Amino acid sequence: MVLKTENKLPESTKSSLREALPQVLAVGVKNVLLLGFGMTLGFPTILIPSLQGTHENESISLGPDAISWIGSINLICVPVGCLLSGAITQPIGRKxxxxxxxxxxxTAWLLFHFSTEAWQIFVALALTGLSGGLLEAPVLTYVAEIAQPHLRGILSSTSTMAVILGSLSQYLLGTFFPFRxxxxxxCCMPVISxxxxxxxxETPLWLISKNRINDARxxxxxxxxxxTVESVDAEFQELCRQLNKNAVQATPLTTISGKLNENVPMIKKPSKVQMLKLLGKKEFLWxxxxxxxxxxxxxxxxxxxxxxxxxxxFSSLKAPIDKYYCxxxxxxxxxxxxxxxVTLVNLxxxxxxxxxxxxxxxxxxxxxxxxAHVVGIEYLDTLMSPNVNETGVFYWTPLVFLVxxxxxxxxxxxxxxxxxxGEVFPxxxxxxxxxxxSGLGYIFGFLANKVFFSMVSNLTLPGTFWVFGATSFVGAIILHFILPETxxxxxxxxxxxxAGRSKLSNKVQRKTNGVSEGFKNEAFEAEESRF
Structure with missing residues (x-):
């Protein structure tokens, strides 16, 4: 029965499925790493209650000031890792x-488990933040360089899903087990990854940038x-032709087998001065x-x-159900x-x-x-009083809209x-x-958390939420004019x-039936050394 069903599939469908499957698997393996990163983001939530001095069997006890750093020290260290990420990724490869x-x-998970003093906890938190920053460049570039254009949006959007699953796993485990x-x-997750x-x-682009032509094929x-490598020879020739357009060339190179008869440029490493010039161009700045x-x-x-x-x-807005359930x-x-x-981006x-x-x-x-303005809620309820258990429809308003x-x-x-x-930079x-x-993104995240209390103090809670709403509307207007459909x-x-040499349409470009997108896939556009 299985064989008969398989034979009924159109040849183009079978070909497309087989072509997409290895890309999906490769991105799935990458997402295991992001799942582990998500665990580091959710872990402080279960760590904080354990270190407040309420657990008899816990030797480490921290005061309020020290506790306040547990949720933020990793975010501060992430941008540091992001700044180093690109420099480390290019010489050794994405994989x-x-x-x-x-x-x-x-190392961080082992430190958490065996820690006996507070400084070990903070070192472990700093390590998770630094590691989270270091993975940004290889993870983002890996997806962009292995995925075909019609799959890139879907596969890229699974990254955030993996991070959220990692965080949720910590909330679940924390209800049954102590943080150690x-x-x-x-510890199992880094080993599995x-x-x-x-x-x-490894991505074909990085292999070509290192002149490992056969490995790239x-x-x-x-x-x-x-x-087989013979079946992708036409696509590989096209890739090398595209590479020749913009690459920093040295002596032309051919493969050992001699099948690549077009010039394949040897990538010459740009100097730091050249890199600074590249970062000052419109192709990067815009x-x-x-x-x-x-x-x-x-x-x-x-x-x-x-x-x-x-x-x-939720406590301040007097949500009708328990704030922790919210x-x-x-x-x-x-x-x-x-x-x-993931479902809709391709559509x-x-x-x-x-x-x-x-x-x-x-x-x-x-x-x-x-x-909040109508009911007279102006500031946050820092004491987090018990829920009022209101049951009227009116009291569900903030919960429903925030969800x-x-x-x-x-x-x-x-x-x-x-x-x-992963896709807009040259x-x-x-x-x-x-x-x-990525580093700038985490800095914005840190600032958004840091200024929130000041905004509420100066603008009140309704005023702060009005600013958030206005920011969303203004942002939508700006993106309408400057965001191309990629x-x-x-x-x-x-x-x-x-670069201003052409203009993208605002229509989604889908794979043409019967024509392999891979043959003309310039998603494998060559990447030169960064440093």
């Missing part, structure tokens, strides 16, 4: 960089459905502004502060928002999804702000900058730009758009 970053993750046992369980990465290939054959704006909107549309201070916010609901709808993004495109995301967030926060805003954020604007980071600066962009477009087309 090896992702493997090696598991080592400090494992959870840390020991978490390291082993799985052995079985996926084999990598492309693996990513094209575990086929995409960097777009990514920075997306990160700003993703953090200052209200959801970053909402996640961090969800318990006092945070669980937020986490669940964030995950479903990511699933919706609707990034422009539509993100414009809808911002507009819905704006409506939700303005509605909640108006509600909708959470879903909407992760449908689009929370995920957009991470997708853009090949010469992609790894460096990924690290710089879904289904090749990296070469995207680079040409930001």
């Amino acid at each position: 090896r960089a992702m493997q090696l970053v598991n080592i400090p993750f494992l 046992v959870v840390a020991l369980i978490n 390291f082993v799985l990465l052995i079985f996926v290939p 084999e990598s492309m054959a693996w990513l094209r459905g575990w086929t 995409p960097y502004f777009l990514v920075a704006l997306s990160f700003f909107l993703g953090h200052f549309n209200g959801m970053t502060a909402m996640q961090t201070y969800a318990i006092p916010i 945070t669980i609901i937020l986490g669940a709808v964030e995950f479903f928002g990511c699933i919706a993004c 609707l495109g990034k422009r539509v999804i993100n414009l809808v995301s911002l507009v819905v967030c704006g409506v939700c926060f303005i509605t909640v702000a108006t509600y 909708i805003s959470s879903f909407s954020s992760y449908l689009g604007i929370k995920i957009l900058p991470w997708i853009l980071t 090949n010469e600066t992609r790894a460096v730009a990924s690290g710089l962009s 879904e289904g477009k090749t990296l070469h087309e995207i680079t040409e758009h930001f």
